[in-house]
Amino acid sequence: xxxxxxxxxxxxxxxxxxxxxxxxxxxxxxxxxxxxxxxxxxxxxxxxxxxxxxxxxxxxxxxxxxxxxxxxxxxxxxxxxxxxxxxxxxxxxxxxxxxxxxxxxxxxxxxxxxxxxxxxxxxxxxxxxxxxxxxxxxxxxxxxxxxxxxxxxxxxxxxxxxxxxxxxxxxxxxxxxxxxxxxxxxxxxxxxxxxxxxxxxxxxxxxxxxxxxxx
Amino acid sequence: xxxxxxxxxxxxxxxxxxxxxxxxxxxxxxxxxxxxxxxxxxxxxxxxxxxxxxxxxxxxxxxxxxxxxxxxxxxxxxxxxxxxxxxxxxxxxxxxxxxxxxx
Numbered sequence: 001x002x003x004x005x006x007x008x009x010x011x012x013x014x015x016x017x018x019x020x021x022x023x024x025x026x027x028x029x030x031x032x033x034x035x036x037x038x039x040x041x042x043x044x045x046x047x048x049x050x051x052x053x054x055x056x057x058x059x060x061x062x063x064x065x066x067x068x069x070x071x072x073x074x075x076x077x078x079x080x081x082x083x084x085x086x087x088x089x090x091x092x093x094x095x096x097x098x099x100x101x102x103x104x105x106x107x108x109x110x111x112x113x114x115x116x117x118x119x120x121x122x123x124x125x126x127x128x129x130x131x132x133x134x135x136x137x138x139x140x141x142x143x144x145x146x147x148x149x150x151x152x153x154x155x156x157x158x159x160x161x162x163x164x165x166x167x168x169x170x171x172x173x174x175x176x177x178x179x180x181x182x183x184x185x186x187x188x189x190x191x192x193x194x195x196x197x198x199x200x201x202x203x204x205x206x207x208x209x210x211x212x213x214x215x
Numbered sequence: 216x217x218x219x220x221x222x223x224x225x226x227x228x229x230x231x232x233x234x235x236x237x238x239x240x241x242x243x244x245x246x247x248x249x250x251x252x253x254x255x256x257x258x259x260x261x262x263x264x265x266x267x268x269x270x271x272x273x274x275x276x277x278x279x280x281x282x283x284x285x286x287x288x289x290x291x292x293x294x295x296x297x298x299x300x301x302x303x304x305x306x307x308x309x310x311x312x313x314x315x316x317x318x
Contacts, residue, residue, distance in 0.1 A: 036248050094217060105227070111234035112227065114244045119223065159276055171245030174253035178241060 001026050001027020002075045003038075006064035013142065019173070023064065025075055043075065053083035055091065055126075058133055059141045088205050092127055095197050099123035103191050106184070114179050117167035117187060124154060124164070124194060131201050135208045144198075152204070154197045160190040217262050222277055229273050232306050236314045246274035266306075266313040273302045 007021035008014050024030065025046060026036040033040050041049075044204040061082050066074045102119035110116055133139035136149075146154040147161070154161070157178035163183045169176045179187075225247050233254075234242045241257035244250045251270055255262050276299045280292065 035275075079296055094219060097220065098223060101223075110231070112230040112242060114242060115227070115230050118245060143260035167244075169272075170253075172247050174244065174247065174251075176242075 001068075001070045002066070003029065003068040004060070004064040004066055004076065006060055006141070007141070010063045010065050011142065018143075022067075023060065046076070047079060050079045050082045053085045054087075055085065055130060055133055055139070055141075057082040058085060058139055062139065063141060077165050085130075085133045085139075088130050089202075089209050091130040092134070092198075094125045094200055095127040095130065096202065099127070099194060099198065103195075106188055107192075113184050114167045114170050117164045117179060117184065118171035120187075120191075120194070121164040121168040127198060127201070128154070131205060135201075135204055152201060154194065156197075157186075157190050158194045160187045163187050218280070221296075225303070226277060229231070229270070229303055229306060232303065233270065233310050236310050238314060243270070246277055248274060251281055260313070264313070266309050267282075269302050269309055270307050273299060273306070276302065 001125060002023075002025040004023040004025070005021065006023055008018040009020050014020075022038045024033040025038045025043055026033065027043065030040070045059070046060075050061075060076055061079075064076055066077070069075065084195060098119055098211065102116040105116045106113060124146045125143060129139060129141055131152075132145060132149060140148050142148065143165070163179055164187060166176045167179055170178065217219075227277050229246065241254060243254040248271070250273055254260070254270075254279055255267055260267055261302070276295045281294055
């Protein structure tokens with residue numbers, strides 16, 4: 001069995017609102033690990049993810065630190081570098097679809113508006129991460145990855161961005177002040193900026209795919 | 216539709232059932248254990264009652280599916296997926312009953 005820390009605690013950008021991400025690598029079921037506290041994967045599955053070059057494999061390869069190794073060997077370190085990430089277009093489309101559905105639900109007037117605002121934050125963050133890994137080849141796995149893409153950063157009103165970030169906290173960690181109606185309306189009025197940003201970056205992802213196919 | 220989208224849709228459906236019931240102090244924001252605990256406290260729901268039990272179970276099943284999202288479809292995965300559908304069906308009646316009764 002192996003235990004790793006990963007994410008913000010390894011990047012060194014822990015804030016009061018950061019979670020401590022822990023990974024347990026096990027052979028089959030291990031009741032010592034609470035799934036609410038740990039991401040739990042088998043050795044086989046992680047090796048497979050390395051071969052597929054998934055974003056999570058790259059995340060772990062770039063930002064994990066061994067805490068415990070039952071056999072004294074750094075399992076992830078021994079896996080080396082993951083295969084190149086090849087699914088940027090598919091993944092970006094998946095997160096664009098998540099955004100579109102959450103937006104539609106908000107506009108229809110859902111009773112779960114905080115959840116949908118949280119989905120928008122998740123879509124934006126993961127879209128940015130997949131774009132950075134697929135196109136820029138220097139992945140940004142941080143919470144605010146969408147704001148850290150230089151000229152390709154999301155240009156969204158910062159107050160509206162903070163509302164969707166807070167919604168994500170409410171939905172995942174159950175902390176923070178609930179989003180009120182005025183804030184929800186304000187975010188809704190800003191959603192076009194996310195549409196435009198995703199469309200522009202999607203063009204870059206497609207261009208990148210075409211270049212890759214030609215080579 | 217991808218497993219990821221299925222899980223989000225399943226969560227959306229469960230939240231809709233719960234949040235469409237009027238008169239709650241605060242909506243259920245998500246199916247993480249911490250979000251569920253907040254909803255239980257905000258709405259003075261009996262944490263040992265049937266309603267809380269169903270919502271917590273739904274969260275656990277979806278959490279399992281999320282952690283196993285890249286796994287090949289196994290019997291356990293299929294069983295847990297259908298369990299989420301069962302819980303969703305049960306929740307409709309339970310949530311109406313719970314909020315109709317004085318707590």
